[in-house]
Amino acid sequence: MTGLAVLGGTFDPVHYGHLRPAEEIRQVLGVDEVLLIPAGQPPHRGLPRSNPEHRLAMTELAAACHPPFRVLDWEVRKQSPSYAVETLSRLRTEQGDIPIAFILGRDAFLRFDTWHRWREILDLVHLVVACRPGWAGPELPEILKQETQKREFQDATDMMQRAAGGIFFQDVTGLAISSTQIRELLCQGRSPRFLLPGAVLDYIERQGLYRTAGPASGG
């Protein structure tokens, strides 16, 4: 029973700050596969700059570089907000009782108690919180501290003996890359090369994405 890791994101665009931590965590968990799930309509933030089809295509190009990565298009195919609880319930039904670990950055975990039906997520999957060295950020809210006390594992292999319910903090290589930074560089006519896979940058250039500033381009 090896299990699965899952990384959801807006991926607007996907970059090495997503891919490298996902690969490091895959190895620590000892799983063969990481599912990358681009959000269609991400909850808790404004409209992405690129439309779901472009973000799906870019994520697929990134995943094609590395066989353990696979892209799931469920959220981009939906016309409603991409709530993690719905995606993970469907994944649980499809996968049965295998260990599933949902990866999120510490910045995202800080606000996890605002996610739709967040308590259900804690029982559907494990959470793996990717921590960047030197990026302390604010303290966890009290309610998440309590859940962490109840559920934290010190050893990833122990946690992955179970299907769900654990929380694990994993230090990852600190790559101070964000999709925002990449969009800003492109908008200024500067190259973000080496911050993201070359195939993704080639796609962005071919499609003319992120050339202008402003709210969602739909393009």
Ligand SMILES: Nc1ncnc2c1ncn2[C@@H]1O[C@H](COP(=O)(O)OP(=O)(O)OP(=O)(O)O)[C@@H](O)[C@H]1O
């Ligand atoms: N450089 C990074 N290192 C570790 N985790 C990251 C990094 N960038 C994003 N993540 C995590 O990846 C997931 C998806 O992030 P997202 O698609 O919002 O990327 P982003 O670069 O933060 O985007 P934006 O700049 O548009 O907000 C989140 O859980 C986020 O915490």
Ligand SMILES: O=C(O)c1ccc[n+]([C@@H]2O[C@H](COP(=O)([O-])O)[C@@H](O)[C@H]2O)c1
């Ligand atoms: O389900 C929710 O309520 C929820 C709220 C905020 C974020 N998420 C998920 O968290 C992942 C990272 O989101 P983001 O906005 O940081 O790209 C992505 O899979 C989102 O769908 C999910």
